[in-house]
Amino acid sequence: MIPPTRLAQALEAGDVLTLQQAYLLASLFETLGAALLGYQVTDTMRKGVVDLAIYEGREKELVLGQIAVLTGCGAWLLIATFFKMPVSTTHSIVGATIGYSILLHGTDGIRWSKNRPLHCGLILLPFLYFLCISVNVFAVTFEGSHYIGLDKWPLWAVLSLSFGIGLIAALITRFFVVERLKNYILVNTSDGSEQIKVVSGVNNSNSETTRNSSNYRRISEPVNNNGTTTEKSETTLLTQKSASEKSKIEENGQEMLQNNQNGSLGNASIRPASSLLSFFRSSKPEDPYASRLFTFLQVLTACFSGFAHGGNDVSNAIAPLVSLYAIYDEGSVHQSKHTSIYLLLYGAAGMCVGLWLLGHRVIYTVGENLTRITPPGGFAIEFGAAITVLFASKLGLPISSTQCKVGSVVAVGLVQAHPVVHWSVFRNISLSWLVTLPIAGLMSAGVMFLLKMIAL
Template sequence: MSVSIPDDWLWIVILGFIVSFLLAFGIGANDVANSFGTSVGSKVLTLFKACVLGTIFEILGAVLIGYKVSDTIRKGIVDVSPYNNSEKLLLMGNLSALTGSCIWLFIATLLKLPVSATHSIVGATVGFSLVAQGSRGVGWFKLGLIFLSWFVSPVMSGIISILLFLFIRKFVLSKEKPLENGLKLLPLFYAVTILINAISIFLDGSELLHFDKIPLYGSFIISIGLAVITAILVRIFVVPWMRAKIEEKLLKCQEEGEDVPDAKYVHGNGHVDLEATSEKENVMQNASLPQADEGVSKADTALAGDSNTALLGTVVIVSEDKKIAELDGFGSGSSGDSSSSDSKDETTRATIKDHPVTNKLFSFLQILTAVFGSFAHGGNDVSNAIGPLVALWVISTEQSVAQKAATPIWILLYGGVGISVGLWVLGRRVIQTMGEDLSKITPSSGFCIELGAAITVLLASNIGIPISTTHCKVGSIVFVGRVRSNDNVDWSLFRNIIFAWVGTLPVAGCLSALMMFLLKEYAL
């Protein structure tokens, strides 16, 4: 089918495609931490593996669920009816929105600030509209709903993550035999994850893929069926394989004469009670003179898996009276010297870690939820990059502001590729803030953080409200971190992130407004 674009509009469309790809690049560079920050930070995934998985599932999410939010971005924030017979002005406005958002996102990425791409594009959209049409061009009701979501989303995500963590702590971490309990619940964890993901895809799904033709009951039947099949497969294949693998490594460590902490004496807060274990003499030879093992336990490293070689560090004696030993869960950032008085926060973080057995168990689940989060991120955030671009394309090809055509699938792919390229090139710059600095994250808490945030984002995507994945993930990290310990959260860093959130909308809006002013003066 031939496409006809007026000659005096063509340069706007071409620039729009270029700037949109740069914006998608910036989103990938900044928001990659939302999907894989916790997994990379806890050493469950390497950065390379995270990028490979991210590339696949960002694009899948963009195509399968991204169209609905893109409709909100291009038609829900600004009322397009005042632009009738002024199509070129609206084209310039969308180009200004892309430019303003792109500039701010690159600045934030260079400063390693995890800001909201959604805030950025919404602020930029409002900015150009105020210059072009004044306040009457802004959809204030829809904007109010989005404002509300910015406050509700981190709280909602945090609450969901807390509930998940409390469930896991009660029924797995605090049990006498956490490995057996964890393996019994493993099919449930996988099934719930698949169920939510499938419902989000099929329920009011993409018109481009004809998912909208599936009736409501059909969406639930398919989703429940996939969840049940997943649970059965996990129970038949994954659980026995994982049990055998963990027991094999435990046996190997015992044959080599290494001490293996007894999983049944691990408390829910991550403490290993040495009073109850027969190996306490090997860890604490003199109760009056607490010592720290200078080496790294081979048993711990083996249990952590090949990708977790730096996950488990030295044994730290925290309290002589209680005879509590802590397994350091962050080899790159914690010290085994309990006499160090750097800060109360660091001491507290050093006491928060998973037992190596449950560490291994939840590593697989954290990878699954990271993939889940990447899929949700692609569906939600690709709209921020291609929403104005879709408007540019549809308006220029239809030569009407009505924008009746559906979002083209190839533009969704274009945005997904841009996000993936940004992930590979600059993704590591912001990942440390989300994965390491804000709060101490272990595989069990990381699973809860990522699943809770992903549930929130996918629900919002299907409702059609472009909430911030950054807000959801930060909310989950802070809420779960606070449940574990008040000192487990870097409150000063959290305050700085809040300041960055508050500044994103006005800064992007001002940049977009400036761009719109220049275009009106010199190009209209």
């Protein structure tokens, strides 16, 4: 993988850095990011995409599969770099992994979803508390009751109070409520298999019932003579409408369509999408002296971005290698040990070698050809993309840092005083993203097919 886009803007905007300086900083911070953050994303890639249980007793298949991933993914990334396409390492690794696994075991070998609803719910809980409480506080205080003087509060005070109370509620939830709530749920809630059994059970009176408890409700369903219930989804029951209701909805829809032929929606006119861009777009050209101040900040955020990239994309790239080592070391497909720091450093070294040898080919695609980037714009690009990637790395999410960076470049290009985005370049980049997953998968499957013919 060639990770040059992390420092592309710092290099091209305002001659902030020379090529060699950008390479040195990128190498340093890619390595630090991989060593300090990479373990979480690596664990997700090597254990979360493929169902390891299906390879139990078939360690040789999994080993050959990881070799196929490295070969197919590496070949596609080299081809893409040769044609100056900033493709996603994450998509390449995921596509290659899916490719070999489907060849060996069809769709059964892939974890298409993550069955940890409680874990995901607990992560979202503080954010949901923040959102709900902030909205409620805002609704109460904004132009509120004149009896207690809320109608005289300025908007900034209302927003500050809403945000502050919501943030306090989120912090309390995160540090005091989440763990207690998790323990309470685990202690007081039966497991899913028992719940399914209870809901699916059929009693002797030909009706589907739940356990006799105040916490459950009775559900009557018709059953066949052989004792099985007829299939009737809850979604169908909830979405059934009478004929009159359906016709009324259709009539209202036709009326709304007729009223909106002139570009209006009732009494509210539809604003063009460009109004949102004009709101953020600056009408004044950048002051060259003030712009120069951002050159130092841009170098800082470029280093920040390289650090985040090392924590995410390096981890994705070496996940197959980590799996190979873990299977060899443990003799099991379960890979219970943590990722070795030496493997993370090895992956970072490979990234740096790729950057120094081939990085310039992709730097100019993102740093120059896509849009004009100034130091303030480069600062915004690096900061926005780095925050996104860093947050995803802490959550163990293998997202595409390439897409984060290109998206930031396009957004900044649109809101400049003189917006210029070369859409033909963006189109080619987008097409390369679309073909990455299937091409990497096909290449990995092809390598796996050859290995299967030779070694299995």
